[in-house]
Amino acid sequence: MKTYDTIIIGAGPAGMMAAISSCFYGNSTLLLEKNKRLGKKLSGTGGGRCNVTNNGTLEDLLEGIPGNGRFLYSVFSQFDNQDIINFFEENGVKLKIEDHGRVFPTTDRSQTIIKALEMKMLELGVDIRTGCEVVSVKKIEDLFHVKTAHTEFTATKLIVTTGGKSYPSTGSTGFGHEIARHFKMQVTELEAAESPILTDFPHKALQGISLDEVTLSHSKHVITHDLLFTHFGLSGPAALRLSSFVSGGEVAHLDFLPGMSSDELSSYLTENREKAVKNALKGLVPERVAEFLSADLPEKIKQLSVTEKQELIDKLKSLPIKITGKMSLARSFVTKGGVDLKEINPKTLESKKVPGLHFAGEVLDINAHTGGFNITYCLCTGWVAGMMHY
Ligand SMILES: Cc1cc2nc3c(=O)[nH]c(=O)nc-3n(C[C@H](O)[C@H](O)[C@H](O)COP(=O)(O)OP(=O)(O)OC[C@H]3O[C@@H](n4cnc5c(N)ncnc54)[C@H](O)[C@@H]3O)c2cc1C
Incomplete structure (x- = not known):
């Protein structure tokens, strides 16, 4: 031997x-x-x-x-x-x-x-x-x-x-x-570390969409990186990094546009008030996200009430996502x-x-x-x- x-x-x-x-x-x-x-x-x-x-x-x-x-x-x-x-x-x-x-x-x-x-x-x-x-x-x-x-x-x-x-x-x-x-x-x-996060989010609407440089936050933890919507919730570096600070039951917030303030977003919507909401949003976020966010709204930006406009800005800047858990060690x-x-x-x-x-x-x-x-x-x-x- x-x-x-x-x-x-x-x-x-x-x-x-x-x-x-x-x-x-x-x-x-x-x-x-x-x-x-x-x-x-x-x-x-x-x-x-x-x-x-x-x-x-x-x-x-x-x-x-x-x-x-x-x-x-x-x-x-x-x-x-x-x-x-x-x-x-x-x-x-x-x-x-x-x-x-x-x-x-x-x-x-x-x-x-x-x-x-x-x-x-x-x-x-x-x-x-x-x-x-x-x-x-x-x-x-x-x-x-x-x-x-x-x-x-x-x-x-x-x-x-x-x-x-x-x-x-x-x-x-x-x-x-x-x-x-x-x-x-x-x-x-x-x-488990770097775990995909489980959410009660409407998975079907956004499944497969990946976002570049968005901000995902919970409490004092604010992470700006890429994010992926999956059939069970969230993956991609932003979610994997946040996973160390959550276990389930928390609400995370997603800022689709960290480079744009709420005021800038409001001005953008006003400047594009003649456009359809979905089309205006397509200039800022992926098409399926634009469809998802504009689903229950009137067609044109000029038809939005003050409250509807503010709610839309809030969703773009701080969409609440309920976390239900995270993947096991094996996954x-x-x-x-x-x-x-x-x-x-x-x-x-x-x-x-x-x-x-x-x-x-x-x-x-x-x-x-x-x-x-x-x-x-x-x-x-x-x-x-x-x-x-x-
Ligand atoms: C899907 C996925 C994506 C990832 N993406 C990234 C990334 O983008 N960036 C990053 O930095 N990290 C990433 N990682 C983590 C990274 O892949 C691991 O940290 C790294 O591979 C660990 O390397 P290692 O050599 O220590 O062990 P491993 O790569 O796990 O290799 C260990 C090897 O030991 C062998 N082995 C175990 N027991 C025995 C035995 N009894 N006899 C003989 N052989 C045995 C196994 O078969 C295995 O091949 C990712 C991990 C996964 C699962």
């Missing part, structure tokens, strides 16, 4: 980058993935286009990682989002930057990113085994024994990159937390909680209790907003966990 320098469990962004780094530093490296293909969850990010990182400053990154981002100072000083961008460009992937600093491959295809990671691993000599589920891990003296259904592998270093517990159909079922518990390490409570984009960071050396990502045992990516108690922030910290922690630290 061959003993590797490093075994990595899980081929998401963290695991693949850990494998690249480990091999780059001259270690014989085995990557085990239970799915038949690499990066299954990664392939679904950014609407299937792979939101590979975010181009923001260090401050932007920390703001985009509300769940323990500060733990990552040391990681980002060793490998950060600019290193991710350089890595892909040096490996032949052209990238583009979209709104909110989101970085995508110019092909708009996740496979471009996954293929580049795979090619780099093969070039460096990573031994990649897909369709290979790890069922148990033990440490005997200085060696980790990693057992799959059919065989056992050994290594002096083990990197756990099995992800969180969201979207378990992608393979992230929480196995890494079991490994941590096996080694008597603490795992903080696992909760949320991200897992909050994970391997307790108190037990992890922030420079090396090695367990303080178990020498040679490392964790990277979403298995750790770190959670970020969508928009490339999760993938950024997963790739960066992966690189650092795979490094040789002298």
